[in-house]
Amino acid sequence: GAGVSQSPSNKVTEKGKDVELRCDPISGHTALYWYRQRLGQGLEFLIYFQGNSAPDKSGLPSDRFSAERTGESVSTLTIQRTQQEDSAVYLCASSLWAGISGEAFFGQGTRLTVV
Amino acid sequence: SQELEQSPQSLIVQEGKNLTINCTSSKTLYGLYWYKQKYGEGLIFLMMLQKGGEEKSHEKITAKLDEKKQQSSLHITASQPSHAGIYLCGADSSGAGSYQLTFGKGTKLSVIP
Numbered sequence: 001g002a003g004v005s006q007s008p009s010n011k012v013t014e015k016g017k018d019v020e021l022r023c024d025p026i027s028g029h030t031a032l033y034w035y036r037q038r039l040g041q042g043l044e045f046l047i048y049f050q051g052n053s054a055p056d057k058s059g060l061p062s063d064r065f066s067a068e069r070t071g072e073s074v075s076t077l078t079i080q081r082t083q084q085e086d087s088a089v090y091l092c093a094s095s096l097w098a099g100i101s102g103e104a105f106f107g108q109g110t111r112l113t114v115v
Numbered sequence: 116s117q118e119l120e121q122s123p124q125s126l127i128v129q130e131g132k133n134l135t136i137n138c139t140s141s142k143t144l145y146g147l148y149w150y151k152q153k154y155g156e157g158l159i160f161l162m163m164l165q166k167g168g169e170e171k172s173h174e175k176i177t178a179k180l181d182e183k184k185q186q187s188s189l190h191i192t193a194s195q196p197s198h199a200g201i202y203l204c205g206a207d208s209s210g211a212g213s214y215q216l217t218f219g220k221g222t223k224l225s226v227i228p
Contacts, residue, residue, distance in 0.1 A: 004157070035218075042119070043203070043218035059215070091157065103148075106158035 002026075004107035006092050012113045013082055021077040021110045025094030032075050033095075033104060034067060038088040046090075049075060050098045082114045118142075119204055119219035127225045133192050136222045138204035140185040145207040147187045148216065149178050152201040161189075161202075191224075199226045 005024040013019050025032045034046040045059045049069040060066070064082075069075040079086055089111050093104035118141040128134050138147065149161040162171045167182030175192045191198055201223050205216040 040220070042220045043205070043216075045215045045217070048215070056215075093158070103160055103163060105160070106150075108157040 004092055004094050004105050006090075006107035006110050008110060009108060010111045010113075012115060015084060015114055016081055018078065018080045019082055019112065021079075021090050021092075021112070023075045023077070023092030023094075023107060025073065025075070025092070026105055027073075029094035029096055029105075030072060031095045031098040031104070032069060033093045034075070034077050035091045035093065036061075036088045037091060037109075038085075043091065046077070048098060079112075082112075084114045087112055087114045119206055119217055121202075121204060121219035121222050123222060124220070125223040125225070127227065128194050130195060130226055130228050131193055133190065134194055134224070135191075136189040136202050136224070138187045138189070138219055140206055142185070144180065144182060144185050144187070147178075147180055148205040149176075149187070149189055150203045150205060152203055152221065153199075158203065194224075194226045196226045196228055199224055 004026055007022045011019055030051055032049045035043045036046055037043045047054050047057055047059055047067050051072050052069050064080045067077045089109040091106055091109045093106040095104035120139045122137050126134060147164045150158040151161055152158050162173055162178050164178055164180035164187060170179045177190045178187060180187045189202060201221040203218050203221045205218045
């Protein structure tokens with residue numbers, strides 16, 4: 001596609017349920033990033049992929065969060081046993097390679113609400 | 116960890132007026148990025164600054180980087196309703212070409228016709 005696509009755009013889930021957020025990066029972009037934006041706060045870096053590998057997972061808030069990427073394309077961010085503090089907009093971005101993260105293209109985000 | 120402080124947090128201006136948004140870093144800036152966020156459109160990359168004193172322009176938006184002050188300013192000339200949105204600054208956390216950006220909390224700009 002022409003841009004980074006995220007789905008769903010909105011997700012409301014009950015506390016304790018698992019959710020999966022999907023990101024389709026721009027074709028040919030080897031680097032993919034996940035960020036989180038909670039209300040009133042700046043963007044938080046979660047994880048990035050170079051190809052299908054995630055060299056640094058230290059940004060993930062807890063072990064309930066995991067992410068994978070296959071075929072150097074689609075990535076899925078999974079949150080298990082969701083908590084209310086997980087409510088946020090989750091943004092995905094991609095760039096040609098990891099060294100130019102500042103020039104990444106962002107998706108529209110998935111607004112997650114945990115009730 | 117690096118922190119970015121943006122000011123003001125929100126701004127309401129009359130169409131046609133000029134305005135400035137500031138972004139100050141708690142640490143050395145290796146690269147400073149400006150984005151615009153509109154609801155439902157994700158983040159749009161505006162420009163990147165890397166060298167002290169560097170100034171870049173995109174249409175009516177100009178950004179400058181002051182390395183000594185660890186600060187960048189975004190200036191909009193003759194604002195228009197299309198400029199409305201949230202402006203975010205982001206910075207390399209560990210060095211040029213870092214994979215990880217730290218962002219400010221954003222400045223919400225409203226332009227009154």
